[in-house]
Amino acid sequence: MEKQLNVGLIGYGFAGRVLHAPVITSIPGLNLKKVVERRSDYSKERYPWVEVVRSANDLYIDPEIDVIVITTPSTNHVEFVRDALSNGKHVVVEKPFTATTEEADELIELAKERNRVLSVFHNRRWDGDFMTIREIIKNGLIGKVKECEVHWDSFNPIALSTNWREKSGIGTGVLYDLGVHLFDQALCLFGVPNTISADVQIQREGAKAHDYFDLTLGYDHHLKVTLKSSRIVRTKGPRYILHGDKGSFIKFGLDPQEQALIDGRSPANSKNWGREPEELWGSFETTAGGLNVKGAIETIPGAYQDYYQNIYDHITGTADLAVKPEEARMNIRLIELAIESHKLGKVLPVSI
Structure with missing residues (x-):
């Protein structure tokens, strides 16, 4: 037992x-x-x-x-x-x-x-779309990635929430709320960047904490990673955009697990837990064996239970241990550097 x-x-x-x-x-x-x-x-x-x-x-x-x-x-x-x-x-x-x-x-x-x-x-390391992207990169499906863009947008133009994330002070705002996810995914995919530049703003009426960011992470081998979040995006674009030297991958939509949990389901009582409908699968275009290939990639089922x-x-x-505290600490360091980059208005080297 x-x-x-x-x-x-x-x-x-x-x-x-x-x-x-x-x-x-x-x-x-x-x-x-x-x-x-x-x-x-x-x-x-x-x-x-x-x-x-x-x-x-x-x-x-x-x-x-x-x-x-x-x-x-x-x-x-x-x-x-x-x-x-x-x-x-x-x-x-x-x-x-x-x-x-x-x-x-x-x-x-x-x-x-x-x-x-x-x-x-x-x-979010166990979001199905992110798990799929890890496999795409690991298997070289679109070649060496040169550009990656990740968005987490929503439409909530007036800040009315009394949630802790919306209050002023250190540790609040969208960088800590959502940006920490995007930083963690970037680190998992590409490692610690060499440089960071950031535009961090308060855009909405009534907002007390930053609610917008546009970040650029610089890496060797001409890799650029852009992380963005805004609360005034009514028409959403792709969540992930990856371009490599052999092709591209574009993915819309959010992983379904959180909504399933909100609806009262769980990995223990759902037969097809974490599985996305086909219409949300990401699209890709690449070259394989001298042939041009275009189509959809089935999203790996998400698995928060893992x-x-x-x-x-x-x-x-x-x-x-899958998520080590040192890795989570690096996410916080990148948030600090992003805020500093915005204040100084310049690109900063990433110091650990």
Whole structure:
């Protein structure tokens, strides 16, 4: 019988309720044992076996809790991660990891001192479209990539939200909310860039935090990576555009997993989890064997459950950690450099 790990979840807002609990409970080796909810018992409606507690300290002092998952706003991740690690727990924390690289460095060092696993929930590595692009590049389907453009746009022209992401201050705004995903994907595909230049703005009426960015990452071998996000895009273009020396790949649409989770489905109760309809498959044009080839590439089914399966496998000693805290820390460093590049109005070298 496989070893079971007990999980404590801090926070049952959107992230905890939609992105974490349904995925955690789809992994046979993980048992969602306790949930911290300050003023409600909503988690028991879907997971009647869980114990709802009012304080994170109830997780820290419970010797049966092996892993603590932190889904609070990133502006207070440090306190919860520090306390969980200090009490001997393995930790999964929502992205963005922290607001600053100094905070990330502190937590990484503490995890090493306590010999505990620390990982950041960069679930977008398991988006089907991104997984497909990794295979396209790995197999050289469009040759050596020379240009990559990634968008995350929406239409919300007036800022009315009271969400933490929309408030002023460090650790807020679209760079931390969405940009961190795009940085992580760029690093996974192409590694750490040599340079970064950024245009970061507040565009919308009533906005207090930056809500637009246009970033350029410079690499060797004439590779240029552009990352963009805007809240005033009513007619959406492609999400991914890749051009290589043998061809191109263009992909529209968002991975379907988050919407499926919002709709109450999970990897445990959905037969075709993460599978995209054919009309959303990406289009490509390339050359193979002297022949010009044009068509669609079936999107690999997305698999957020693989993140938590890896957490289980790593803690039980059968796999390397898929999302290392040092990688998540580099995403925060790039956000800092992007903000600095915008303020200075120039291209900056990427320093780790």
